[in-house]
Amino acid sequence: MEEHLTVGRVAELADISVRTLHHYDEIGLVRPSARTAVGYRAYAPADVERLREVLAFRRLGFGLREIADLVDDPDTDAVARLHRLRGLLVDQRDRAAAMVVAIDRELEARAMGIRTTPEEQLKVFGAQLYEQIGSAYPATRRTEPRIAARVLAALGDARTVLNVGAGTGSYEPADREVTAVEPSAVMRAQRPAGAAPCIDARAEELPFEDQSFDAAMAFSTVHHWQDPLAGLRELRRVAKRVVVFTYDASSPGWLERFWLTRDYLPEFAGLLEGRPSLAEMSRAIGGRAEPVPVPWDCADGFFEAYWRRPEAYLAEPVRRAVSVWTRLGAAVEQRVVGELRADLESGRWAERNGELAGLDAAELGLRLIVG
Numbered sequence: 311m312e313e314h315l316t317v318g319r320v321a322e323l324a325d326i327s328v329r330t331l332h333h334y335d336e337i338g339l340v341r342p343s344a345r346t347a348v349g350y351r352a353y354a355p356a357d358v359e360r361l362r363e364v365l366a367f368r369r370l371g372f373g374l375r376e377i378a379d380l381v382d383d384p385d386t387d388a389v390a391r392l393h394r395l396r397g398l399l400v401d402q403r404d405r406a407a408a409m410v411v412a413i414d415r416e417l418e419a420r421a422m423g424i425r426t427t428p429e430e431q432l433k434v435f436g437a438q439l440y441e442q443i444g445s446a447y448p449a450t451r452r453t454e455p456r457i458a459a460r461v462l463a464a465l466g467d468a469r470t471v472l473n474v475g476a477g478t479g480s481y482e483p484a485d486r487e488v489t490a491v492e493p494s495a496v497m498r499a500q501r502p503a504g505a506a507p508c509i510d511a512r513a514e515e516l517p518f519e520d521q522s523f524d525a526a527m528a529f530s531t532v533h534h535w536q537d538p539l540a541g542l543r544e545l546r547r548v549a550k551r552v553v554v555f556t557y558d559a560s561s562p563g564w565l566e567r568f569w570l571t572r573d574y575l576p577e578f579a580g581l582l583e584g585r586p587s588l589a590e591m592s593r594a595i596g597g598r599a600e601p602v603p604v605p606w607d608c609a610d611g612f613f614e615a616y617w618r619r620p621e622a623y624l625a626e627p628v629r630r631a632v633s634v635w636t637r638l639g640a641a642v643e644q645r646v647v648g649e650l651r652a653d654l655e656s657g658r659w660a661e662r663n664g665e666l667a668g669l670d671a672a673e674l675g676l677r678l679i680v681g
């Protein structure tokens with residue numbers, strides 16, 4: 311019994327009432343696995359571990375029914391759930407930090423007699439995707455040197471480079487004078503010390519004069535823009551050369567190219583609705599598209615990066631750093647993970663995709679448009 315804690319002690323340590331603990335017991339959420347000699351509830355270490363998870367999800371605002379589903383999910387273990395909790399808590403912290411910054415800005419503005427616009431006041435509450443998922447980004451997203459070499463070659467001898475949708479600064483050439491543009495405060499906050507100066511702006515409205523830069527680049531970001539063609543035209547306006555890394559989702563059979571979309575994620579098609587075709591994007595910058603094969607050991611964990619390492623998609627941090635999963639929602643994500651895990655275990659994935667083992671790089675529709 312030594313390692314068990316009484317209900318009173320647990321309540322004291324967790325700063326909750328004994329009544330709450332009794333309620334969790336009654337509804338089967340956290341059941342103490344023992345009783346003391348005189349019949350009081352006694353919590354074993356595993357019970358305490360479960361309670362810790364429940365309380366953390368509670369603090370994040372989840373309802374008790376949702377929490378029960380999360381902690382009893384047969385597809386995740388304690389470590390996966392801790393990663394998930396950590397990600398959610400870090401997101402919450404980052405969002406609170408972004409709100410503090412916005413409120414400080416507004417206080418400063420008010421002190422100077424300036425009123426913020428309704429758009430500015432609401433912006434910080436808006437569900438901007440990268441404010442939600444940005445803190446998970448650096449875990450697996452970094453420069454892939456073979457793709458970076460292609461970008462560098464496309465930039466040619468440009469001395470001044472504008473990087474739009476710059477994120478944490480992957481692919482920014484170190485030997486040029488770079489200016490970054492990034493609308494997400496969470497992403498800007500994660501740029502390493504010494505990274506290029508970064509401006510809070512959007513591709514669709516670049517705060518620069520015509521032809522201010524030798525080149526403008528946009529890497530893995532166009533699909534996030536509200537108006538991709540307007541953004542690309544802005545890049546064209548402010549720079550003499552434009553280099554865009556994106557995907558060609560318009561060609562027929564694109565979803566079939568990659569087993570993840572073909573066999574597990576038909577919902578991906580919904581994300582493509584209304585997106586401009588590769589031809590339209592090329593026209594917007596007056597450029598030409600070149601295929602960019604994805605190396606089998608791609609260092610940048612974008613959506614297609616693990617085409618020959620399917621187990622990677624089972625890892626929560628890999629999925630958290632790719633917006634597709636957040637966009638499609640937790641239910642789709644859990645289904646795909648369950649199906650993929652089962653197919654990997656049964657050998658069905660290997661049966662269907664055996665030929666991939668012999669490839670060093672795959673053509674998955676990624677394109678560099680240079681204009």
Ligand SMILES: C[S@@+](CC[C@H](N)C(=O)[O-])C[C@H]1O[C@@H](n2cnc3c(N)ncnc32)[C@H](O)[C@@H]1O
Nearest residue numbers: 440475476477480494497512513529531534535
């Ligand atoms: C997948 S990340 C890519 C970041 C970086 N280019 C990289 O390769 O690591 C997409 C970025 O686009 C940014 N973004 C979203 N909407 C944007 C817009 N309208 N204009 C510019 N950037 C935008 C997001 O905040 C996010 O940082």
